[in-house]
Amino acid sequence: MTVRFSGLTAVNGLSFSVQRGEVLTLMGPNGAGKTTAFNAIGGFVPMAQGHVAFKDQPITGLRPAQIAALGIRRTFQNNGILREMSVLENVLTGLELDTPSTFWGCVTRWPASDRAERAATGRARAMLDKMGIADLADRPAGDLSFGQQRLVEIARAMVAGAELIMLDEPAVGLSPGDRLHLGESLRDLAAEGIAILLVEHVQDLVMAVSDQVLVLNYGEKIAQCPPGEIRNNKHVLEVYLGHA
Ligand SMILES: Nc1ncnc2c1ncn2[C@@H]1O[C@H](COP(=O)(O)OP(=O)(O)OP(=O)(O)O)[C@@H](O)[C@H]1O
Numbered sequence: 001m002t003v004r005f006s007g008l009t010a011v012n013g014l015s016f017s018v019q020r021g022e023v024l025t026l027m028g029p030n031g032a033g034k035t036t037a038f039n040a041i042g043g044f045v046p047m048a049q050g051h052v053a054f055k056d057q058p059i060t061g062l063r064p065a066q067i068a069a070l071g072i073r074r075t076f077q078n079n080g081i082l083r084e085m086s087v088l089e090n091v092l093t094g095l096e097l098d099t100p101s102t103f104w105g106c107v108t109r110w111p112a113s114d115r116a117e118r119a120a121t122g123r124a125r126a127m128l129d130k131m132g133i134a135d136l137a138d139r140p141a142g143d144l145s146f147g148q149q150r151l152v153e154i155a156r157a158m159v160a161g162a163e164l165i166m167l168d169e170p171a172v173g174l175s176p177g178d179r180l181h182l183g184e185s186l187r188d189l190a191a192e193g194i195a196i197l198l199v200e201h202v203q204d205l206v207m208a209v210s211d212q213v214l215v216l217n218y219g220e221k222i223a224q225c226p227p228g229e230i231r232n233n234k235h236v237l238e239v240y241l242g243h244a
């Protein structure tokens, strides 16, 4: 794929694939094009060239909500959770694609949809359980630690049955303990057959969870290998340390 913003080529001829059960981590300096690659996959920015396929079906040109409905979900680099709402309510918004508040609007307008509400709540609680934070369901999300909030975001991304999730720097600001928990949760999701695309700088998490690491520089892929080999890669050393 190639993505251009007026004069700037943010992603240049990038090609990769991620399989079920695999964690592929995109790394690279600020501005390398990592978030833009996520945006292109999710339909948030158009590609100048290239295409994206999901489960052998082309998804190029679909709208973000259509792509999300197929099972590709993401978290955003700077988009937090809804602090005033409970953890459970935050996760429930993941079941509503476009407007987070509509779900509850429907529930209040139509008491007849009790059963649908119970089913949704059950799914959300099960997802929280999977992330190891079921006991926090009724707490205001703003009371949680950063790490717990990140797990809530992932639960929200996953609750509608995602098969590919894209996580943009989920470990920023997390304590070592929270990073460990996050890493374990990501490996658990992968073990269930979810495909995970990660953008991450935090090294211990990258090393712990990635099957493959892909390094971008100025929008181009300069390396792709298992995480254990990345430190020996000449191109990567040049980019990060300025020498080979
Ligand atoms: N919507 C946009 N319009 C114009 N330029 C953009 C847009 N989004 C990104 N860019 C530019 O594209 C390049 C790649 O940005 P991108 O956000 O993908 O980098 P990144 O690798 O995610 O960086 P970071 O590590 O800082 O998050 C940058 O030069 C950025 O300024």
Ligand SMILES: [Mg+2]
Binding pocket: 034, 035, 036, 077, 168
């Ligand atoms: Mg980014």
